Amino acid sequence: MKRIHRFRRYAAMALLSLIVPALLAACGSSSKVADTPAPTKAAVPTTAAAAPTTAAAAPTTAGASSVAATSAASPAASGGTATGAKSGGQLIIGRNTDDLITLDPGHFYEVSAEPLMGAAYDPLVAQDAQDLSKFSPMLAKEVPSVANGGISADGKEYIFKLRDNVKFHSGGTMTADDIVFSMKRLHFLQDNPSFLTDPFSTKDAVNITAVDKLTVKFTLAEPNVAFLTYVATPNLGPTDSKAVKEKGGLDTADAKDKDKAKDFLDQNSVGTGPYIIKSFKLKEEVVLERNPNYWREPGKLDKIILKYIQKSGTERQQLEAGAIDIAQDLDADAVADLQKGGKYTVVTGNTLNLAYLALHTAPDVGGPLANKQVRQAIAYAVDYKGIIEGLKKNAAVRPPSVVPLGLLGAKEAQPYIINTDLAKAKDLIKQAGAAGQSIKLSYDAGGTVEGVDAETLATKLKADIEQSGLKVELAPTDPTQRLSDYRASKLQMNISTWSPDYADTNNYAGTFGRTGQAPAKRVKYSNPEVDKLVDQAAKEPDVAKRAGLYGQAQKLINDDSPFIILYQPVAQIVTKKTVTGYNYHPVLLVDYYGLAKSG
């Protein structure tokens, strides 16, 4: 009897150890899902109220341009303000931010950083998300043009007149010297984004001068009509030179090795944008707070948190449980499911990304691919419709050539699109005498290609291409190795992707088509006719003429078929109904300034 009693005690002990954690959990449930603002930070929201005076002082023209900038303004944006989205609140965005490593405008070059940097560092001029050929003034009082004297007649000088009394997050007032400093630092840091200064710099000199306190002049080596798209990138957003220098920042040739400001800029912002970077915890979150001294009307949210969530499945659960307001990378099935319920808003937009096949054009590496007919045959053999509908679940479109839909010159290439035609493919292979020849298709082992499993895509391509009479050997390769081999021009045929550095056609026609530029060089593609057309287009200020030149260039590129564009993904973002003003932006992903949350 006594024994049994003791055994009970042991049983109770074991049980207790199981129950205690459960109890602990239950006790904590009061603030359960992390949606509620943290108690320790309760003081934050009120600071927003302190904002108004300076905001009201913002020039009226600013108000007008703010509408223009957010007028990207599909129904959602205007609907948001109309339904009276109240000012304030905290918005949590879920995203796989595996790529995020720095928030220094002189160093960052990662996709996930774009919206953060866009919110913290206003550019001189902004590119319209809906119509990429339109620009609106931001820190510059007007968009320079030949007509207003902002661009010289020869197209080589750009003069920006700056807004007066614009405050940096760090407290200083913006002057032309800050712009000069920021451009020089970006250039001399010699990191991934430094090439954005290429149009107005040589290795040792950056051709930018402060004409007076509020006027800055860029001198280009040669006319470049895409220059404003460079200026619109967050990397070129002005920084407070005084604050950066205080933290060890340099704008001299030795910046590459001696600049010490990165640690500070990773955690703080010194731009002029509507939101201030408050903290950045790698693999956890980035926290932004409203800039109360913003030169336009301040942003609508007190706080924006970009939360790292690695997997699509978890992201969906968190959205449904209310732990996040916006899910940026759900897979197509999840988007379709959530759309059905009617509880969420699905925002879509064409990205400027491309998934493509690269075919080596030189005989030593390309083998049979050195023959144009074989490359064309592959272009005719691929089942584009099957890939977009079956593998991308329709979350993609197909551009006619190397310029994505939405950019100048895509429309003009439409007549030259190559559609699936198996008979033609077989015929071309026969003419080339390449039947039965084998081609090696390299792709990222275990990787994805713009949302499609690389293995699945490669298998589909093999099946398609083999119908033409060629043989395809699949070569799954370590992603870092494939990239190195592709870069070294060693791959016969591989699946690769492209995303924009700046939103202009020249970043596509001028890189895929131009001899010696990134993708062209990697497949040894060179066509002097194409070179001439894209060089001419880069300098052509007349929009219609320029578009025509790109159309012609793409006709030739399609005929040569060194690249076969498989698809251009459509971004699908799911937000709670309470979120308004979410508009897809092809470069920034989303402009945080327009975001608001009701209820």
Add this chain to the structure above:
Amino acid sequence: MGQYLLRRALLSLLVLWLVTLATFTLAHLVPGDPINAVISDKVSDPAIIAQARKKYGLDKPAPVQYVLYVKNLLHGDLGTSLTTRRPVNRDLRQYFPATLELSIFAMFFAIVIGGPLGVLAAIRHNGPADYTARGVALFGTAVPIYYLALLAQTIFAYHLKLLPFSGRLDDGVDAPKHLTGLYTVDALVHGQWDLFGMALRHALMPSLVLASFAMGIIARMVRSSLLDVMNNDYVRTARAKGLTEKTVILSHALRNALIPTVTVLGLTFGGLIAGAVFTESTFRWPGIGQYAAQTAIKLDFAGVLGVTLIIAVAYILFNLIVDVLYGVLDPRIRLS
């Protein structure tokens, strides 16, 4: 004892050196090119690539790279991570405390749940309690941690909303002032009770999941060793002396049964760290498990080596503690 510790320390150094050599060799045998971690895929200019290789010391032959690495290591410098582009020392200082906190909680749960469970199973040998306890232990060891993590998240965070999904604190909350990097400890020291509670709540689910494997092993070890010693003469003698069953089991039987368990404990620690990779990525726990996975994918040698070294050091220390514990548990065992 002092001599013993010195010998162990020297042996540990040898082990650490072999660890660096093995990791470095393995890392270089894997096909791939680490430079892509720092260079944008758009860059084609060979000059820029060559410059980056030089900056990160990747332009030299592998043996030279290794010698340089060891030389820097002796000066306490673990090199620069290609993934985060920060000194590895700094990365580890940031990530290790998170893993340490998680592991301490996990070890705690593994012992306080697994131990009693094993005792219960042994004393109710072949009874329903035994089967239940063995079932729980089997579940803990058999179900893969990544699956358990998703399962727990779905049940407790998604459906029941009892526990937060992930992270060390709620979204947007600043960490307590840095002292040890263990949020619960730092919050306690600074008297930030709300943060302490929050950190504890966040640590609960990931540490229980991480504990599952070790818990199962401990329960099974305690059960079988206790069953072994229960039939020994000294247990019968203790009972014959008229000692209470509690004293017999806790002071006489259990103490002897613990020796093999403690040995296993040392070995399970390795499994705990391996499990951390899965647990941390599911629960967005910014520890060295996540860091290891991230740096390994990018073939970031400095990062991978840093993690390997710190795990090796922890492993060696933990097993040293286990060895010292033998002496405490059984005075007949002398460390010499």
